[in-house]
Amino acid sequence: MSGWEPVIGLEVHVELATQTKMFCACTVSFGDPPNLHTCPVCLAHPGALPVVNQRAVEYAVRIALALGCTVRPRNVFHRKNYFYPDLPKAYQISQYDEPLAVDGAFDYWVGDERLSCRINRVHMEEDAAKLVHSGESGRIAGSDYSLVDFNRGGTPLIEIVTEPDIASPEAAREFLNQMRNLLVELGVSQCIMEEGQIRWDANISVRPAGSTTLGVRTELKNMNSFRFLQQALESEIPRQTAILEAGGTIDQETLHFDPETGTTSSLRSKEEAHDYRYFPEPDLVPLVMDPAFVEEIRAAQPELPAARIERFVRDYGLSRYDAFVLGAQGPLARFYEAAASGADPKLTANWTMGEYLAHINAAGLEPGHGHVTPARLAALVGLVVDGVISGSAAKQVFALMAEERAEPQEIVETHGLGQISDEGALDAVVARVVADNPAQADQFRAGKEQLLGYFVGLVMKATQGRANPKLANDLVRKALGK
Ligand SMILES: [Zn+2]
Structure with missing residues (x-):
């Protein structure tokens, strides 16, 4: 694969551990009976109005500050429109061109090397509901029907978008592992991966080594396993490289990684931002950040x-x-x-x-x-x-x-485990060990120095490891006349 270098960017989604949802008073939960935590707001009944969760904003600012981002004084929520059964409003309240925070960096380690990845932005949004597909695989393909659990719908979600600064699958894995540690430390999320509290999209392209132009990228969506991410990237890099080396072009598309086969396959062509028809959320006023609120959070950072x-x-x-x-x-x-x-x-x-x-x-x-x-x-x-x-x-x-x-x-x-540092107590043991091993004793006297360790080992064994090693050494030498 010489001559080509991978370029990786990540979008990390984190569910915040707030008591209530992003825009209503429903409890944030996991594992409760389905559709227990719902209300007119998160079920999108006509006329229901969202109200921003202040604690969620506070947690979002904590994340932004920890990543060295500039918290923007004015935030605007946008509607991201798409039609899917997990989204009763047919739009997600998210942020678009006026997000919470921009321009940060995250430092992380790969082995002994300290790397830095620029953070493009941190924004707030709400999670979609959870789809439960029938059938053994739990996947939509081959499933007869799907059920919707709205408990998760409206959970506060933070998206952290990196610049494409990550240069290897291993670095991507370390980035996420250490990002997860940071988020847990900040107390904003437990980041339990099996529960989808942290998940990410990765985009990947390859380019001739040393080039500064970005190639066409593909995306791996909605992953929550470090190992599968690394495997998926490791399979995608040679796939793209082979196409480019054969003179072909990469299609910009979303890929699915199959852990069974260890390969990726095409899921759908990638949407562009304009497909979502973003427009400002008319039910929410712009969020104006009080500098004192931000400074209070900064002062309390762990x-x-x-x-x-x-x-x-x-x-x-x-x-x-x-x-x-x-x-x-x-x-x-x-x-x-x-x-x-x-x-x-x-x-x-x-x-x-x-x-x-x-x-x-x-x-x-x-x-x-x-x-x-x-x-x-x-x-x-x-x-x-x-x-x-x-x-x-x-x-x-x-x-x-x-x-x-x-x-x-x-x-x-x-348990009588104290070290035996009493010469009298050890002398008898040493004498017995020497008497039991006359041949080795002769060899030692003849100059085979390395047998000292052999005798000390026997003394340690005879005392269940309790002999003072230094004293045992001295006494063995003495007993063997050296
Ligand atoms: Zn609700």
Whole structure:
């Protein structure tokens, strides 16, 4: 595929976690019985009038500010007209040429490389209702009938539109993963992908490497799986490249990705903006942003993941990779920081990324839940640092700590896991180990230095990992006359 480079842009849709819908007082819900949360406004009864949800505007501004966008002082809602059963009004209230915010950027990481993607705009709109297609596949093709659930209709939705700055399928995946972390951190959405709370369209074109002209793009609509997005892009790039190399042209169209075959197929030709007959929503006055409202939101913004990762590198001396693992998501970051405030930050980082993450993943726990509290992990790290327990004993203590509500010190005492640093107690063990292995002892005396580890290992084994390793080393050398 040399000689061609992909150009990817994304439109990310996020359902806001407000109590009520964008333009009416119906509850925002998921999983409730169908059509429970409806009213004349979200069912489009004649004469019903929309009212803007202030909390939704506040959340939208939070997102815009976190992406470094300029919040525009005057916002206008537009009607986006299209006819489909999930849209009772036959138009969606959205924003068009006077959106909430413009001109931002989102910084994200791919491996050790920090990338930036320009944000074209952030705008507010309402979600459509949910169509439930009969039949096993749940897809419209081959279905006998479809049902409409209006509970979702009118849910506040934010659309984040990027510039086509993303240069690989992997980068697109990382962008979305880290964008999701940001949105969760902002408290504006839980971004549960299985529930469609975050979903996206991707547009993709290829062009000769180094060219600045954009090629004709195709679109992948309404995706909510990082893996499928990456697979779809990975299949679309060579498809377009092959057509262009053969002298053909790309049709601008919407594609469907089939995870079964791993390929894309044409769904429909792409609509142009004028197909939607946008015009200003006559039932809503323009939304004038009070600068004080915006500044209040700016002042209350939480620390964002990118800034936190930088701070972990700076303040705790972590590698960028470790800082990313620990700092990308709020709950784990808060657990780590609470633990690191009471123990060596680097050792605490190792324990958090190693034993702790393995434990919560296996147990299906959220960070911060379960018996292993930050204070207990810090105490455990402290016991290792102070030489009270060996590293291997600490792993046993951790395993017990994960099962029972107990302090590490307590576990060390009840299970007799304290490190043996008493020379007298270890001498006998060392003597026995040496006596049991006369051949190796001779080889060591004859200069085979690497056998030291063999003997120390046997001492550790004989003491269930409790021997002070440094002392064991010294005593083995002494016993073997070196
Ligand atoms: Zn309603």
